[in-house]
Amino acid sequence: AHSYTKYNSWDKIQSWISSIASSNSNLISKQVIGNTYEGRPMTILKLGRKSSSRKPAIFMDCGIHAREWISPAFCQWFVKEAMSTYGQDSQMTSLLNEMDVFVLPVFNIDGYDYTHKSNRMWRKTRSRKSGSSCIGTDPNRNFNAGWCTTGASSNPCSDTFCGYSPESEIEVKNVADFIRRNKSIIKAYITVHSYSQLLLFPYSYTFELAATHSELLKVAEGASAALRSLYGTRYTSGPGAATIYPAAGGSDDWAYDLGVKYSYTFELRDTGRYGFLLPESQIKPTCEETMLAVKYIAAYVQKNL
Numbered sequence: 001a002h003s004y005t006k007y008n009s010w011d012k013i014q015s016w017i018s019s020i021a022s023s024n025s026n027l028i029s030k031q032v033i034g035n036t037y038e039g040r041p042m043t044i045l046k047l048g049r050k051s052s053s054r055k056p057a058i059f060m061d062c063g064i065h066a067r068e069w070i071s072p073a074f075c076q077w078f079v080k081e082a083m084s085t086y087g088q089d090s091q092m093t094s095l096l097n098e099m100d101v102f103v104l105p106v107f108n109i110d111g112y113d114y115t116h117k118s119n120r121m122w123r124k125t126r127s128r129k130s131g132s133s134c135i136g137t138d139p140n141r142n143f144n145a146g147w148c149t150t151g152a153s154s155n156p157c158s159d160t161f162c163g164y165s166p167e168s169e170i171e172v173k174n175v176a177d178f179i180r181r182n183k184s185i186i187k188a189y190i191t192v193h194s195y196s197q198l199l200l201f202p203y204s205y206t207f208e209l210a211a212t213h214s215e216l217l218k219v220a221e222g223a224s225a226a227l228r229s230l231y232g233t234r235y236t237s238g239p240g241a242a243t244i245y246p247a248a249g250g251s252d253d254w255a256y257d258l259g260v261k262y263s264y265t266f267e268l269r270d271t272g273r274y275g276f277l278l279p280e281s282q283i284k285p286t287c288e289e290t291m292l293a294v295k296y297i298a299a300y301v302q303k304n305l
């Protein structure tokens with residue numbers, strides 16, 4: 001059965017998506033933005049009080065990289081918490097009254113499924129192209145942001161393969177199309193990865209500072225402090241290139257350059273003891289502390305609409 005404190009398979013997450021949406025039909029609507037390479041539906045949950053006017057929104061995705069299991073676990077936790085605290089917690093109530101939150105629980109579904117069935121350490125998508133026997137593209141190297149200029153590989157066998165062209169991956173194209181279509185209402189972009197305990201923001205494709213660097217840093221430091229207040233978990237914040245490594249083609253840089261002013265990449269627990277194999281006993285504390293950081297960013301965005 002589905003559990004918020006376990007790493008659920010894609011099949012369980014898929015039925016969870018249907019059931020949480022139907023049991024909260026006042027606050028959740030579902031939208032399929034396309035299918036993955038292997039044909040699985042990519043479903044976005046829109047959380048928010050129904051409104052006749054188009055509300056400003058936050059977009060959040062989890063599971064860009066297949067093996068980072070704590071990430072989809074967080075998106076599921078976020079949706080659950082949003083539903084159970086709406087009407088109780090004043091910040092969540094106000095957030096969902098005034099804004100919508102688009103949640104894509106698993107971005108790279110084919111890869112995620114593959115990590116459950118065949119290779120736990122798989123990172124990329126599962127697409128194939130004639131001419132190479134190697135499988136998959138790194139979806140976080142496939143966005144059109146300095147594409148394949150640094151920290152990415154043009155070798156299809158590499159784990160950081162940038163793909164044959166920007167948005168060559170159908171999953172990337174589906175998400176980019178959705179964000180472009182909703183560009184006027186999307187005020188923040190949050191993407192959840194693991195591991196390293198970092199809160200990153202643009203840029204990663206260049207060492208140049210973003211035009212709004214100081215504001216991005218200030219919000220990241222506030223969010224990290226909120227996160228740390230619960231269990232003392234330390235996060236480092238900063239621009240991707242200088243904080244982790246230069247790497248082009250990432251979703252955060254792409255969304256920022258499109259005009260989404262608040263664009264963040266979380267790298268959740270831990271710092272390497274377990275790495276991608278974070279024990280299930282850490283799902284609850286990790287999700288609880290991360291909620292505080294995401295809510296901090298959301299509150300800031302809401303206040304500055």
Ligand code: 0X9
Pocket residue numbers: 065068140193194195200204205240244246247248249250251252253265267
């Ligand atoms: O390399 C990545 O894609 C991310 N780290 S991970 O270990 N989860 O693979 C960091 C992404 C930072 N942002 C960009 N490179 N744009």
Ligand code: ZN
Pocket residue numbers: 064065068193194
């Ligand atoms: Zn990742």
